[in-house]
Each structure stands twice: as C-alpha cells, then as structure tokens.
Amino acid sequence: MSTDKKTLLLVDGSSYLYRAFHAMPDLRANPGDPASPATGAIRGMVNMMQKLRKDVRADYAVCVFDAKGPTFRDALYPEYKAQRSPMPDDLRSQIEPIHEVVQLLGWKVLAVPGVEADDVIGTLACMGSAQGIEVIISSGDKDLSQLVDEHITVIDTMNDRRRDLAGVEAEFGVPPRLMVDYQALVGDAVDNVPGVPKVGPKTAVKWLLEYGSLDALVAHAGEIKGVVGENLRNTLDWLPRGRELLTIKKDCDLAPYVDGLPAMDSIAMGEQQLEALAAFYEKYGFKGLVRSLEGAGAGAAAKVAAAPEREAKKSEPGLFDEPEDSTAPAARPASTVVYDTVFTWDVFERWLARLEGADLVALDTETTSLDEMQAEIVGISFSVTPGEAAYIPLTHDYPDAPAQLPRDEVLAKLRPWLENPAKHKLGQHIKYDRHVFANHGIEVQGYSHDTMLQSYVLEVNKPHGLASLADRHLGRSGINYEDLCGKGVHQIKFNQVDIAKAAEYSCEDSDQTLDVHRVLWPQLQANDKLRFIYELEIQSSETLYRIERNGVLIDAPMLAKQSGELGTRILQLEAEAYEIAGQPFNLGSPKQLGEIFFDKLGMPVVKKTPSGARSTDEEVLEKLAEDYPLPAKLLEHRSLSKLKSTYTDKLAQLALPRTGRVHTHYAQAVAVTGRLSSNDPNLQNIPVRTAEGRRVREAFVAPAGSVIASADYSQIELRIMAHISGDEALLRAFTDGLDVHRATAAEVFGVDLTQVSSEQRRYAKVINFGLIYGMSSFGLAKNLGIETKAAAAYIDRYFQRYPGVKTYMEETVLFAQQHRYVETVFGRRLQLPEIAGGNGPRKKAAERQAINAPMQGTAADLIKLSMNKVQQVLDAEKRATKMIMQVHDELVFEVPEAEVEWVRTEIPRLMAGVAELKVPLLAEIGVGENWEKAH
Template identity: 85%
Template sequence: MSSDNKTLLLVDGSSYLYRAFHAMPDLRVSPGDPDSPATGAIRGMINMMQKLRKDVRADYAVCVFDAKGPTFRDALYPEYKAQRSAMPDDLRSQVEPIHEVVRLLGWKVLAVPGVEADDVIGTLACMASRQGIAVIISSGDKDLSQLVDEHITVIDTMNDRRRDLAGVEAEFGVPPRLMVDYQTLVGDAVDNVPGVPKVGPKTAVKWLLEYGSLDALVARASEIKGVVGDNLRQSLDWLPKGRALLTIKKDCDLMDYIDGLPAMESIAIGGQQTDALKVFYDKYGFKGLVRQIDSESTSPEMIGGPDGRHAAARSTTSTTALVSSNEPGLFDGPVFLQTPLADRATNLQYDTIVTWQDFDKWLAKIEAAELVAVDTETTSLDEMRAQIVGLSFSVTPGEAAYIPLTHDYPDAPVQLPRDEVLARLKPWLENRSKPKLGQHVKYDRHVFANFGIEVQGYVHDTMLESYVLEAHKPHGLASLAERHLGRSGINYEDLCGKGVNQIKFNQVDIAKAAEYSCEDSDQTLDVHRVLWPQIEASEKLRFIYELEIKSSETLYRIERNGVLIDAPTLAKQSGELGVRILQLEADAHELAGQLFNLGSPKQIGEIFFAKLGLPIVKKTPSGAPSTDEEVLEKLAEDYPLPAKILEHRGLSKLKGTYTDKLAQLANPKTGRVHTHYAQAVAITGRLSSNDPNLQNIPVKTAEGRRVREAFVAPPGCVIASADYSQIELRIMAHISGDTTLSLAFHDRMDVHRATAAEVFGVATDQVSSEQRRYAKVINFGLIYGMSSFGLARNLGIDTKAAAAYIDKYFQRYPGVKRYMDATRQLAKSQGYVETVFGRRLYLPEINSPNGPRRGAAERAAINAPMQGTAADLIKLSMNKVQQVLDSEHRGTKMIMQVHDELVFEVPEAEVEWVRTEIPRLMAGVADLKVPLLAEIGFGPNWEKAH
C-alpha cells in the first residue's frame, strides 16, 4: 500500500474527555452514591473512541492529551488561559484511567510536557502530510483549522462540521493559510489572548482579503481610518506576541515519545487488548461492556432493547448516541450506542398521518400509553397568536407520528382537517388521567388554548427537569439531546432558513416537517427517560421539580389573564417625557458649550476629558477613558453634565421601552398585555418577564412609578398588590439561625432600626433616620456579599469606617458570620449551594484561579440561597393562591408576578376576602424559624395599590 492511500487519524483527547464528562457527569461506580468514584468521562470516552474508529478507516492513529504543567506559552505570556476554571475533581480523577483504556482500545496515547495537545497534533499532521499521508483530525477546536491543507482535514463530529480547504473558508471567510492572522486580529477570549480592540470577524476578514496578510496589513496600518485604525496602531507592539501564542507548533521533538520516526510504524493502529479490557471494565462497573466482549453473537443493533429499537436520533449527523433504559440489567446507567446512526435509522418508525384510518390507530396508541410526548409545530413563537401547523406524538423510544394540518405550499398533499382533528383529540388532551410530557409545555398549553383546548395531565416537562438538575446549563431540546443522549437532530434553520429568507413552518415540505417533529417528540421522551430517574432519586429535587411543574401551570394562567393597559395614560406620559428629554438635551449642549450626540461615548469622552478636564475614573480595555454607566454615576456626584446625560438616558429608555411600546403590545380586542414568564433562565429560580418585561420598570424614579399608573383595573374591579415584607432578611435569619436577628422578627421590630441600635450601640427609640439608613444599607449589602469598599462607596464614608461597621455588625450577629464562612467553604467543596427547600444553585467559578470571578462566585454563594429561597416561596404562594381561587370559584385573577410581589385584578365584592386571605395564604406556605409577613394594598391601578 502506498502512502497515497494511507490515513492518519489524530484525536484531540483533551477535547474528547471534557465532552464525555459533561455528557454523563453523574455516572459512578456505585450509582446514586455521590462519594463513589466518577466514571462518566471514562464511559463516554470509550464509546466515542470506539465509534470514531468504526466510522473512520485509518492506518495510523494517535490520541493526544494535554500534559500536566506549564507550556512555553505560559512563559511567553503569564496571563495565558488565566481565566480558565480548574479541572473538576471528578474529571481529574478519571484522566489516568482514560489514558489507560484508550491504549487498551488500540490507540497510541501521547501527552508531551511543555507543549499543548494542539502542538503535538500539528507536528504529527504536518509530518504525515509531507509524506503524502491523508490526515484526519477529530476535534471541535477551531484553532486547528490553521493546519488544514490538501492533505489535512479537521472533523467536528459532535457538530457535523468538516473543515477542509473549502470548509474553513466558508466558515471563517479566509483560507486556512490566513487563519493564524485572522485569530491574531480577533483574539481568543477562551485562552485569554487579546486581539485588536473592537475588531471582530467581519473586520478581520475584510482587512485580510484586502491586504493579503497580517504582515501586509501592519505595514500599511497608517492607512486604516477611524477608531479601529487607532486600535490597530495601538496594538502593533502586541500582535507579534499574540500571533506566537496562537500559532500551533509543527516541530515538536517527539523522539522520546514515538520510536521510529519518521517511519510511523510505532503509531500504526492496533487491536483491542480484550482480556485487559475486561479487567478494566469490571473494575469500573461497566458490566454491559464486559457482556459485549463475551457475547460475540449479540449484534450492536440489539443493544438498544429487546425489539431492536432504542432511543437514538434519526439524524445521521451525530457520531454518538446516549440512551437510558428502565429494563433491569439491560444497561449500567446511560451508555453510548455503537451502531452507526445511518444504520439505526431503519429501526425507527416515524409515521405521517394523512388518513383517518392511521389517525384512529395512533389515537388508540396514545389512549393506551402510560406516557405520551406531545409536540406542536406552529406559525409563530408568540404563543398567544401561534396557529397550529401540525402535531407529533411519541409513546415508545424510536416510534413517533406527525399529523400535518395546515401546510400550505404548491402541490402540498391533502391533509386531515385541523378543526376535526383537534375535536377528536380534545377529550384525550383534556383528560387529566392521561399523563403527558413535553418540552416547555407552557408554550404548548397556550397554543392549544388558542383553539379552545385546555390541556390537562401534563406531568413532565424536560425543560424543567433540566432546569432542576442543572440550572447553570442550556435547557433547549437540542442541547439536552446532545448533552444527555449524544444525539444531534435536524436544525430548525435547516428547514426554514434564516433571516429575511426564513419561511414559516406551514411552508415546509411535509416529509421534512414530519421527520423534524417526530424527532422532537422522540428526543423529548428519551431525554425524560435519562433525567427523571435522577430527580426521582432525590427527595429535595423531586420537591423542587413538582414546584416548577405546578408553577408552569399557574404562570400559564397568569399569562393568559394578562393585564389591562390604559393607552391614553401612556400616550400622555410619552408626550411629557419627550418634552423633558428635549430639554435635557438642550441643557447638556449648553453645559458642554457645543452640540453633541448624547448617545455617543466617543463624543462624550472628548467633551468630558479633552475639553472640560473631568477626572478619568477608569479606562476601557483599549486604554481610552471610559464613559460607561458606572463612570457617569460617579462623575454625576460632582458635575452637572454627567448628571444630565444620565437622566436623559434613563428617560429615553423609559419612553422607548414602556410608554411608547406597551400599548402597541396590547391585544387590540381586549386592551390587555400578555407577558411571557421564562422559568428556566435564572439559576436562583427567579422568573424572567419579557415581551414586555414587566419586572424591570424603574420604580425608584417618579417617572418610572408613573408607568405603573397605566396598569389598570376594568370597571367593577380594583388592583391588589401583595408582597412579602423583608423576605430575604427573614430568610437570612432562618438560614443563619442568628438569635438576635431572629428575635427582631419575632418581636415584630423594625429590623433596620434594630440593626442600627446594635451597630451604633444606642436604644432603638434613639436611632436617628441617618443611622437607620446606614443599617439598611448594611443589612442588604451583606446579604449580597458587599465588601467594606462597596459599603464605603454606598454610604459615602471611608473604607476604614465601613470595615468597622461590618465588624460591629458581625459581633452583634455572629450567626450571620458563621453562615457566610460555612457557605463559602461548602460551595467550594461541592460546587453548589442549596435553598431552604433543596433547589441546587451551581457556582461554576467558585474555584476559579481568576480572583475577580472567584470573588463574584463567593458573593453569589452567600446570596443565592436567599434569592433562591425567596423565589421558591413566591412560587409556593402563587400556586397556593391559584389553587384556592379555583377551589372557591373566585372571580379574582392573578395578573402579574414581579419578584416578591403578586398582583391581582379583584372584583369589588371580593376585596375584603382578598385583603384577609391572600396575606394569610402567602404567610402560611412555609414554616420558617421566623414568621413570614405578607402585606397587601389596593387601588384603581398598580401604582396606587402600593
């Protein structure tokens, strides 16, 4: 065999092991025992390496890992990769076993001190390329694109991306020979290598195509105009070092690690060491892999289940698929299937229903199923206006059906009539005893409600399962499928396009739509089968998950109710704000002594620092004086122009975001605005409101508070606002167990006045208003982990005095200090903290080597349990209140949830009932060590109800 038809396969092992670890982070030798050694990365690595070897024919193969210790880049630039988090302990413990098992699988393993895995890959790739050997590099790292030539190709199997000569240029806009120049200009944030400030991919591509190379660009840097030209010229001294950091070495000395170079025989791909593998698999609890070796008669296609079906993606773009089974003894936890997806596609049954006979057959299936995954395809992401295009169902792994209903394109096949299909499905959909599953079920509830169907029986939501288990990670179905199943599916944009050319789903070919929608339902069912057992095994997580499921239904009701908007009031406010904004602009021009754009940081900077000589508070990364919000607020303390600009910005945002827009967002028939509450966003459990955002109306200003006057009650009703009093301080008293702080709440004291008395050593009736203000800042500041520097800045005092106040506070409240110290340590040891009710709040940066990031994570560790517990309490409250409203058939409607506040639309006849019962219900949802207190107000609009 000549070298022309031989292949070298190089694997970026460091990239692989992280992917394997994040795919199965909780797999252990003893499932369910957190102290048992972690094995998820090992198991994932085995399956990915086996799959890659099966899919890519190679004569030579090397798996390359980063070696321990610094590299030449660290000596060149000490800040290189400085912001990267340390490797998790559970992954670190698996690195050596991974090296061992990869060798046993027949691969040469390399980890060369002093250089990175990329440099070893670059050296081997170029060595082989010079000999005419084809090289395939398997990695998701875009940096390796600089190695691509006519012999070297990079494949990213997880994302179905092929980076050959054409692929690199199509993806990045420049050929591989210019990739180092491109990377040098844009920098690498992941590795902490700066580029040219304000130069992104578009500018870098434009320059390189125009000038031909970075060297040619540097030689003509004086020709580049504008701010980016200035930034380029200011970066000229840095660029050589940046390029050196980003250039992959191609001449590493590997003689001590590979014998026989350049013959390459020592890296010829080898056979598996079967006996040693069995010992290894047994040691780490991989019984299924032991049986796989022992049983030559069992084909790979059968490992997914007794009928040959399995929870695998139809997509042929994925390289690995991860499944879980409830069948005893079939799997040892989630495992990667070894069957190529192209082969497995024949085992999947995805039906398209266009006849009543097929419809009746599937209706019988879902009627008899223990759990059905349901997915809707619609015309819009706006759930209140979305029209149904089709529906899909999945009842068992690998089996799903799609019912096209309103696809509308030339030559579209005849479809079953939408209204009749929905009418026949309605009894099942509205049957609470028929368990249903979805991904983001609140959206689907709205879609069905648009057609008069109130779906009952949603018992699971994979988005919320993910949110409860791993709040700090993405919760979209594509991310979940890739992370937990190793599956990648059809992308929405592959079907519909993107941007101005994007078509609606009803114009998608039915065959493609069916494949896409069936895959969604199938994946949803599979993801649930992986995530639910983990939640079910933990009493705390199960409580939080059930809370989220109930909250989803309550939020659906709140969103459906909407809130009535007074459009004339908003129009009047917009007019008044417009006049005030113009006056502020004129005032600013007068103070500056010239006309300028109040929205231009460049012009503001020139006026502040060049013309007026204002002090420079801080600088941008490029070294220019900053004019950001923080700087304006600081300068506004002493100078009138920054104060005018700040006020102008605030009022302009208020006008553009609320007074101009709210009425436009209202339903033209009802005059009501229907916000969307996102559950799976904040890691603390707090809700996020958008379209429109009703939680960020700036109520600290008079103009912001006036916006709430436009949220009104209809005739015969009033608005009621109920919120918890000092909820986070009460939670602090409960969590810390501090006797003095708890006593203040039990005695119904003004807690800020009580704190002032403790800190300043005076009787409570002698506390001045200024002392109470100081105490309030201290109380809330310490909850958020405020330092003495931050406290000094907030109070306008020196740092030494602020530190003395904090010391005195901790002397009087020692339980709070113990809580803070213990929580920091707990967070560092386990990577997360918990709310009172068991919600896990993950802190990925808690052990970061980067000081500021670690400090921010430590502050979050202290505050997150309080914010998270407050979020849990308001969800418990709204669920309880909605349950009572329904059971007593009340006319009162819950119309908003804003942080710790519930807002109601109350018939006048129910005002007294609401005044008594709502605070009582809210205060009674949990039994803390201190009493909960909810207060309520009423008025014709939201503002007057406060």
C-alpha cells in the first residue's frame, strides 16, 4: 500500500479553546493570586495540540479560530446566535496567548474576519481534497460533518469519535451530502437557527431517506401527513434561509491571510520554536513545561510532545492521556504485504493450486455495476494468508492496457473450485458476489463466512462496511473506490482503472476481509447463541440469493392501466375541488387552503399551528372530512397522487428487461431487530389499506400454468409475547386455540367468551397490539376515541388479568438498563445504548423498544428459519415451486398448478414446525392468480 499520500490537519481552534477552558481548573500565572492572569485554557490548549501532533502525522497543519466581529450570517439573520452567552472574561483574556503559543508549537494560525472558523476550515479542506490530499479535521462540532467525503474525515479526540463517510451515516442516519438538509430540518438550537417545529432527528432522517433531499421533500410537502406535515408546509419560506445559515462556505478568500494557496507549502507543519516556547512557559508559570525543555536540542521537540505534565485534574478524556485500546490490532505496515497481479497461465496455475490447498479463501470480485443482477466481472482477487493476495485482471479496457487472461477461460478453470462446497470461501457481502458469478453461469458453493454478517451479529449498531471494519478492528485504512474511479459525472467504470491500482485495491479488500474474519470469528465461536444467529444469517443469505434470483413476474400493462385510471381520477378530483371551492387553487398550499376553508367556506378551525396559523394538516382534513366534501376530496387526491408516483408509474420500470421480473434487493445487515429491508423496489411499503393500494399487488403475477401462494404466521408477535412472558392466561388462550382478541376482551370486560361483542373485540385487539408496542393510556385513548381515564382503566384491568405480561415488561426494562441490550428467544442481541444514559422521551422510547424488540426480533428469526427450511425441502424434493418474496412475516411463492395441493399442506406445516414455543405456531396460506388474490 502506498504511503506517500500527504495529510492536511485542520484544527477547530475555537472548539478546542472552549473545551480547554471548561475542562481545566482555575489556573493562574501566579498560583494562589486570583488577580493574576488566568492560564487554564492556555495550558489545556498546549496539552491538546501536543497530543494531536503526536497522534496524527501531518504534512500541512492549520489551527483556525473565529475572528472578532460580525459575520455574513449576522447580516443574513440578525437573530443568529443571539441567545449565546458572551465569552467569559477569563477566556477572552487568554485568546491572544493561545494564538501565540499555537504558532510557537509549529501550527499556522488563522482567524479571518467576516466568516466563521468552520468556513475557513471548509475552504481549506476542499482545497486539500481537490488535490488528493488526505484531510483530517479535529473538532467536536457536528456541523463539520457536512464536509466529509472520501478525502475528508472529522475526528473528535475528546470523545474518541471518527466521522468518516460511514461514521457520519451511522451517527446521524444520513450520509454527509445530506447533513445540511438534515440540519435545516431539525434546526440548530446552539446557533439559534430554527428548523421545522416538532421535527427531530428521526423524522428528518425518515424524510430525507424517503425523498432523497430537502429540495425533493419540499416539492412533495403536500404529501406529508399529520402535524409535522403541516409544520413543514408552514416552514417552507424559512427553510432556504435556514439551510444557507447552516451551510459551511467552501470558497472564502484566504489570499490576504495565506500566501501561495492553493499550493500548500505555506501551511506546512513547522518546527517547534523551543527558545520562544521556554520564555512563553516561564511567563505563564508552566514550570513543568519549562523543565521538559531543559537541555533542548535535537530531541527537545519530541520531549515536549511526549512528556506533558499532569499537574491538574483531567476532566475530559484525551486531554492529558492517550486513549488506550488493547483490542485493536496494530496496523500492518505496507511493506509487509505481498500482492500479485496474475497475467500468465503459469502464475494462475500456482495460485489455483494454493486455492485448492487452502482451508479458507477470502474472495472478492470487481465488476461493471453495483446492480448485482447485471454486473459483469472485471477482475477477481483472492487471499489465503494474511498479508498475501492475488488479483486476476480480466476485462480492463483502456489505452495501452496490458494483455490479460481471457475471462471465459479463467472462469472455466476456476469453476470446479468455485462450485465445490467442500472448498470453504469467505467474503464481505457474499450475496452480491454470488449473483455476479451467477451472471456468468457459475453457482458458487462453499461460502461459509461473511464478515459483514459477522459484524451485524456481534455489533449491530455499528457500520458493517469493510472500510469501517478494517479501521475498527485492525487499525488499517485502505484505498477508497472513488480514489480510483472518481465521482459524479467524471466517475469512470472499474474496467477503465489502471490495473496496477486496481490490483492493489482488490487485493487489499480480500486481505482485509481475511484479517477481519480472524478477529471476529473467534468472538462468535466463544458464544453459542451468537454463533447460532450467525449461522442463521449465513443460511438466510443463501436463501435470499435464491429469492432475489427468482424475482417476481410483473404485469406491466396492468400497472399502466392502473396509472392511467389513477391519473384520470386525480384530474377529476382537482376539478371537483375547484368546483366546490368556487375557484382554482394550489391543492398543496396550506395558505390557500386556509383561506378557502375558513374564510370563504366558513369551516371551523380545528386547531392551530405552533406559530398560530390555522392548521390544515392531515388530522384536520380527516376531522373536517366528516362534515365537508372538500377536505375529503383533498385527502383522496393526496393518497392517489402518492400511489401513482411511487408505485404504478415506477414499478414496471424496475423490472429486468431480460426476465420481465422485479428482482428486489434484500438487505440483511440494516435493521437492529434482524428484520429484512428491501429496495429497488421496496416491497414492504406497498400500501394495502385502500382498495387502490391493494390493486398494486394484483400486478404481481405468475406465468401461465402457475399461481401465487402467500403463507404467513398468524398473530406471531402475540404468540411470542405469550411464550416470553409465560403468562398463564395468555398461554391458555393460544393452547386452547381460542380467538386471542376475543379471549382478551372476555378478561378485560369481565364477560363470558360467548358474550363478547364485536366492539369489545376491536378494543381488545387494539390493547393487545398496543401494549406490545408500549402504547400509553393517552395513545390508547386516542386510538379508541375514548377518555384517557377509561383507557387507563382498561390497561390496569389487562395487567390484572395478565400479570405475567406486566412482570415481563418490568423485568425486561431492568435487564436492558443493566446490560444495554435485550435478546430474542434464539439469542440475537438487540443493542439499546440509550436506555441507560438517555433521559426524557428518548429514554422512554428506548424502554418501549426494549419491550418490543425481543418480539420483533424473534419474529424475524422465525421467518428466516422458515424460509431456510422451506427452501431446503424444495431443493431436497426437487420441487418446481419457487420462493419469490419475503415481506414481513409472509413468504410468497410461484407454484406450478401440479404442486398447489402440496404447497397448501406442506408449507404451513414446515413453518409451524421450525421451533417449539410454549404455544403452537400457526401458519396460514392462500392461493390465487396474483399476490392480492392469494390473501
């Protein structure tokens, strides 16, 4: 691995000095004399800068501070930072000495009027990144996360946090490119920049992941339901200014302050000025630091960095001491790796012999596309021994590219080894590579390990990408994909990458995968429960590969017909709305809606927004629709517009032309509960509560001679609750085969089972499922449309009749608080880091999650056990039936007519028999000409 890459280290001096001031005791130049100059922040700053210089090797270095006076943001928004307390006098008096000593320590110091330190950092970081320089920003300020890219990383040394591409997304839920949009939505209380009222991180992340950007969200603001949707629409005029306030400038004019930019020579890390430092330390009473400079000579700089005096109490991690990490292996020096590039058959044969003789081989493919169903192989790498790997380039195509071995012949020679289940293989996200080989007609067997899934089982809340794993567990960094291929419109395909660079990149991936496995696999071996879950995930990866490969046939003409009908109805609704209103208007404008509803048509004001405006959100429309036709038209218009744009217009476009089928991608390593998520398309969000929504499922069809079958578990989470809680009454209801909601109603309302009314059963169903999800009496009251006191009484009555459930909830929350995780029935660990350290609503939410997660997670484990078992039986009996979808607790099949009766009988039996709980599992199945008819 190359080590000649330069590094630019940028320090957020303003962040540092505040931390130093608050972390240090009240030190004085003359100890004991409160009238002498304060020096605590100076001393803390010296320690922090020395430690950073020691920890991070940098070729270029700048420490950036805020300058005095207003910035352009104050002119843009006079209330910007208006609520901030003035800088303490004792800190203000230390600013100039801090600037002085930082310079003496070898750093370039900048403070540019009219902009903030973040803007200067952003400008310098982008200059460095554009030149291929590795940029490290040291700061605790989350705002700087918006700068992160493949060349720019933010480190928070005080909290041992690293915000790289994966780190930002893991911490905030969105990638760095969406951080400004995220901040604009949630606002910044510290800087007094409002966001959208009632919108917190969770909602902001949900919106941005769904719509892709703030601009796209704004364009669809009319679709957002509820109070938050109304708040969003009421904030549309503010959001552009809020985003501008929060956006870090990247084009500050630094020429008056730094000569020679964008060349970096003028900001090279300098030598420490030892004589001047000694005088400075003497002046401010840092006797220990003076002693560290005694005998100054060639090694004095190292002494200063290595021996900071510990004369004051440490109150922030890392301020005086180096953080210790005994678990992370040391990074392997680049000189110890041996990477081969295979151009000849002789070298190929030698490596093939090594593959044949190895106990385990790490394997990686380089391809033409991230779409696993269409990607073709460009090259293949292997590693059988840590530090050694080989790359076989196959289809690199650029001017003067060296001759390569023919791909078809190489794959033909590798096929026996690849398809041999006795030859154990390892990968990172093996399902993708399995698809890629299948595109070339090779069905790889013997994949026994996946480092992505190992991480998912062991550390579910952390990023599972290879770069993150190598950094976290090996202390190794590697080549970034965009370093090779570029990004955006200038990105090249991998087959255009120089073979020497491609070989290093691919070999490194296989090598690191093998290294990560050697760290994670022993941890799984040491825990029988986690090893079981890992083996379940490996088996599920194989089954999901089969499901994805099968795909599901789409009736494109039917979807086109539905889109046309929806479009006609949407236009009709607009016309009807205009007629009722007596004028055309923007159906997505809260302002215009308010004027028509309340001023023109005299509808009652149901509620107001936080700013005092008359609300027209989803809840208000639903309430008004009970008595007025216009709100009902608007609700239908919104629902159909979203259905058309999201599903009927797009679903057929996602079908693979050569198969006519949709091949969704199932992501295993995402949800903390173990549930799968699907995308391209997202099968789990197809709306089924309206007739129009259910019609979308009619377009999921079977070919001639086959039908669709849908099998799912009945009341699975309630059955799991009965098993986990061991409540006698709940166990009895399921064991006796009773209607559990009717049984609950009989218990709660104190009536005979035969006397339960349909309304009482409905109440009991809401109570049963509500308590699983931690519903409060207030939530239950709102859901049932009753008084809160009555709802509380129902909950009390429920717990009286099912005391085991209450005990389970209390004990589970206590366990989670002590261990910060809960477990499924099968041993999957569901991490809950906020349950012990959080407060208020976040802690309550974590407690509700602690109660529900074991049930959701166990349900996820059960459906994975089921799909694996069913696939094994389909293979063993050589059935023609194909599993084509897994959606929540449902398995969907394409079944030849000759096998329908077998499927009706055997699939529910297999699903019910995958585990023995204290209550019987029950799976039900339906068959029809399409997915909807199978329900």
